Amino acid sequence: MSEPPSESPGTPVPPGGLTTGAVARRLGVSPTTLRSWDRRYGIGPAVRADGRHRRWTPADVAVLETMCKLTSAGVPPGEAARAARDGGAATVTAERPVRTEPSARSGAAGTLPLGDVRQECRGLARAAVRLDAPAVEEQLTAAVEEHGLTVAWQEVMVPTLHAVGRKWASSGDRYVEVEHLLSWHVSTTLRRHTPPPVQQDGGAPAAGPVLLACVPGEQHTLPLEALNAALGQRGTATRMFGAAVPAEALTAAVRRLGPAAVVLWAQARSSASVPLARHVAGTRWGVKGARRQPAVVLAGPGWAGRSTRGMLRPTSLPEALDTLSALP
Incomplete structure (x- = not known):
């Protein structure tokens, strides 16, 4: 499926001008911000089609681009607006050096x-x-x-x-x-x-969830949050524990939940503990004769180059989703 064309600062402005939404996408500014700049500082379209609808001409967009460069460089909006209306960064006072946006x-x-x-x-x-x-x-x-x-x-x-x-x-x-x-x-x-946690019929928590945790000392949770959301959208039950889970707490959670899999995230090599991963993989629960162990999924660049035989090692979000979906 082809993608709709997107505006960028290097794309010519059509003769009829751009809508506010198109300018916002072009410059990475919210439409609310554009309207605020127009209302407060007079940085708006010179002509409005039918007297109401905003259409931004090439000159209007050039003023906005200067406004964006100046505010990105730390110039207060009021001062940036005056400079943009007057023709660019060269009019900003010498006391405030401005870095316009290069390539x-x-x-x-x-x-x-x-x-x-x-x-x-x-x-x-x-x-x-x-x-x-x-x-x-x-x-x-x-x-x-x-x-x-x-x-x-x-x-x-x-x-x-x-x-x-x-x-x-x-x-x-x-x-x-x-x-x-x-x-x-x-x-x-x-x-x-992220959808709400998956429930079984009757309201009981789904059995064998996927447990998501950062290893001790690891604070980077965003990749796990992305995996948690994507698994939820697939209808997979999860338990998200977040940043820097202590080893003892992690082991206790595995025994209490009986997860189908444990995902351990390590951003840094210094925090990727192979002994901890092996300990989690060896944790067992259930009645005698029917005891089970979790699959351990090692995620994050910290595990690269480590000896992790017998453990799963996806390298991207789609691969992690496919790996976890393929588990019994």
């Missing part, structure tokens, strides 16, 4: 190193750098609704999160706030699309 290849401040990605990633990245929470929320929701949760996670959320992480790592303490805001809204979107 992503340059890696300069104000941009994220995205590479060859979906257009949605660029809009999401621009919104995140501006700390435009409404736009971030809107773009994440639109990605899930258009592509489905698995594709949205792999091809929109993950590339943008990685780009933010690389920017943070190369910029010292800068851009930490961008990563926190984006991570929060990704988590919110994933939970919003």
